[in-house]
Amino acid sequence: MKRLLLVLTSCLLLTACTKQQILDRSTLFLVSALDNAPNGQLEVTLGLTKFKAGDPGSVSDEFFSKVGHTSSGITDLMNMQLVRPINPGKLSVVLFGKDKAAHGLSQELDVILRNAQYSRRMYLAVVDGEAKKLLEGNFSSGEEKGLFLYNLFDTNTRKGLIPSRNLHQFEYSLVGKGIDPFLPLLKMQNGKVAITGMALFKDDRYVVTINEKQARIMKLLMNQTKRGIFEAKLGEGSYVSIDNTGSKVNYRIYKNSRYPSVMINLVIEGKVRDSREVTYPNQELRRIEESIKKDIRTSGLELINLLKEKEIDPLGLGDFVRSKTRNWSEEAWKEMYPSLNVRLLVTVHLTETGVKK
Template sequence: MARLFLILLLMLPLLLAGCKSDERILEKLGLVQTASYDLAENNRIKVTSCVPVIDPDSSVRRELLSTVSDSIKEARIMFSRQTDLTVVSGQLRDALFGLKLAKAGLGDYIDTLLRDPSIALGVKVTIINGDAGEILAKDYKPHTDTGRYINHLLEKEAAGNSIPNTTLYEFSRDYNDDGIDPVAPIVKDSGDKAIIDGIALFQEDRYRMKIPAQDGIFFGLFRDDLRQGEAALHLGEEDGRQVVVMFSSLLNSRKVKVHRLGPGRFKVELLANIQGSVLEYTGHHYLNKAGVRQQLERDIADVIMAKAKEMVSQMQQHNVDSLGIGIQIRNTLSYKEWNQMNWREVYPQVEIECKAKVTIKDYGKYM
């Protein structure tokens, strides 16, 4: 027993030394929360990382690290030469990609981030209309941390379904699925603010077109079910004045019908069953009359269907299947039939019809 106690006593310093090598002191860690990636010259990549400064006595609230390298992981090694902190990625929340890089293709960079076990699958993927590093380095008063400001902006808009909440997992899932293409929100610098610029639509991993910010809710209605949202709809002129309806508290149930017209020919019906509240109506009719409400429902549906038709036409012109039409058609075919089909050639010829049924749940307290 005495010999066993002596052996354990001698091994104790070795165990303590092993713990020392794994020690992580918070004040000595550079916890990257937002990182940006831009295409540099000679197909290199400019990486900028934002590290919060946790020293309460410091007047600076963040430290920016930037370098140009051949890979994301090499950039992290180069960051270690610029700071006295140990740079780690375990707290990464947002990955911002410049538009030039998005046009060249994000597949390899998304894959690199996914391979890092310290990076969560829920990291947001955002496209910057411009240079991502420049917008991350800019100060927007009264916000002390631009990365956190953009993160909160994205969360708020995604909650209203005007933009998709795209994560590394969701982008990679849609990129590797042969029946749908990825999407991501776009942010741009507007001077004293960062603003939502729309929705980026990809063909595989390459940016092809965007949906304007004001039309984001219409895109969402035909891409998936919605449990929240609002839209300002212009219904034309009445007595020389624009008639505007503010349609809020949207609930949407999307259904899809696929009709096979012949070999390689399909018709797809996207049906949006929408319910909502009218918070503002600038027309001259009284909504307490059932006939007026029913006509307004048809007018709102017509505007939504016209917007959807325009968007679908543009998506087919750019050959981006952002609504997942391929998934719906694939589900009606055998494995062999789908594999023998060249979906990129078939998709632009598919007849896609967007239909909307609108129900006004309520129209305010006084009418």
């Protein structure tokens, strides 16, 4: 009993040995922006949150930026300007300027991936222009900008409008063989921030941009979706819109010739959303299906040709072929990829026409 008491009391001596991190006495940031600076340096902008005492609802942010060689060093230097030290644990959105992305991101990614404090679910994005400029704009109508951007990505990914891309997925496609990464592209439009497409990467360097429509097609070609509106032209300037209620995609490989060819089979189920007060008989529905099919097929093939031309593979066709081929080699695949035969088969089923005929 005496011995036990001794052990227990000795434990009391050991409390609070480490550095305390009290929330009220540290500065958090949700968003950071990385840009190129002259002489191969890096400009880091952090959106530091500010809480007003006594008013729990109001959170504002203040932007600090500094130029230096490494982002960690810059963050440390920023502490010189602050009353409360910076704690990086809450970082949820990282924006890269277009120039920075074109110069390669792997060095900056290493900082984020190496630190145990960061989450793997944080969102990354490329900004058309300078990331710092975008953050300085007033786009969130008073809401904390980091939170605003996080919610922007989160809701759009959950709704399935843009392909999901967080830190883990970016690293996965960056390191993985036969697959190239991509990130959403942000742009300031009329004082509002919008996702205007996707920035496609070759290795860790940004190469080319695709617009929203192409991004949506890419999403359809990548995985199952349950949302999205398609517009179809019915001739003479009349359009109908179709609601996507579920699309499935699968890839198939054909190895009959010396080179494999890939067939992408896309099945879309939809319903008529907006028919401009016209009642369509059955054969008219077939015509709409045909029209949408043709539209998706042309833009899909266009996109695939663009990817082949730029020798980038965000769809992961290489990874798919690897999973079906023994002794797959990356070099041989890269040589073959620009001339790869990709076929796209689209099927559209219109099942419902809403509550009206």
